[in-house]
Amino acid sequence: MTKIFTSLTFKNSFLNKFCLAIAFSAVFLGSCKKETPVETAFTAVSVFNASPTFSTYDVYLNESKANAAALPFGGGLNYTKIAPGSYNIKFTTSGRPESLLTKSITLLQNTYFSYFLINRSSGLDGLLLTDDLSATSTTNAFVRFINLSPDAPALDLVINGGATVTTNKLFKEASTYTSLTAGTFTFDVKDKATGNVIASLPGSVLAAGFHYTIIARGLIAPANSNEHPITAQLYKQQ
Structure with missing residues (x-):
């Protein structure tokens, strides 16, 4: 009877400790699990x-x-x-x-x-x-054009000596982003109807992976010296 009692006691004791060890391990591992x-x-x-x-x-x-x-x-x-x-x-x-x-x-x-x-x-x-800044690239930059000149006609944005980036943008109209190989450009803003260059951006540096906005700003015909004449501006969106 003593041996049976001792054996059962040992088994119960071992099982209890084993179960506690498993439970402790589960809690410990759970506490160490990296949270999302x-x-x-x-x-x-x-x-x-x-x-x-x-x-x-x-x-x-x-x-x-x-x-x-x-x-x-x-x-x-x-x-x-x-x-x-x-x-x-x-x-x-x-x-x-x-x-x-x-x-x-x-x-x-x-x-x-x-x-x-x-x-x-x-x-x-x-x-x-x-x-929309979702586009990514290791070689290209992304450019859009917005006509923000109140008295300007429809405007085009072109690369000097190269391709047209976007065309026929009236006041308050914006283009979608155009992907261009990163580099240095001269951009010209042109009157859509006449083809005349009304503003230029020489030495415009576009870095790969970044989004840029070019705006036409100011006025074709300023009313007085307190108003800016039309120019173009490039800025990086960040």
Whole structure:
């Protein structure tokens, strides 16, 4: 009886310890298992001042000031990641709180946007564009063209001495992105009807894998010395 009792006790004790060891191992291994990170939904918006005046502006998203320094003509803010949703975007004269333009915009999840302040000071307006930055390449860059000159005719963007990038863009119209071999280019903005070059961008460097925007900005016929004549501008979207 003693041996049987001792044997059963040993077996029960061993089994209990073995089960505890398995349970402990399961808990330990579970605690060491690498957790999959949860991606937080975002949207991203950049802001650009293409209004052809010498005024400088502050920009607010839902009453929170977005810029550290005032935005001059041709000035902008790189992409800022924020929670997706609806926002009021407001522009004021630099250093003042009164709204010159306030618009409601909806920024979708996991999407990049550009917002442009456009038009003369007497009729300020905004233009929101969706930016498709999904294309990738180790050899090519990606370029789009936007006509942001209020009094310009339909415009073409061409490579000097080379191919046409996009054609027939009216005020507020944007092209899709065109893939170009990375390198240095001279871009010409031409009047669609006459073929005359109205603005040029010599020495434009495009790096592989990046997205760029070229805009026509300013005015064909400035009303006074407080308005900018038409020029073109290239910037990297980042």
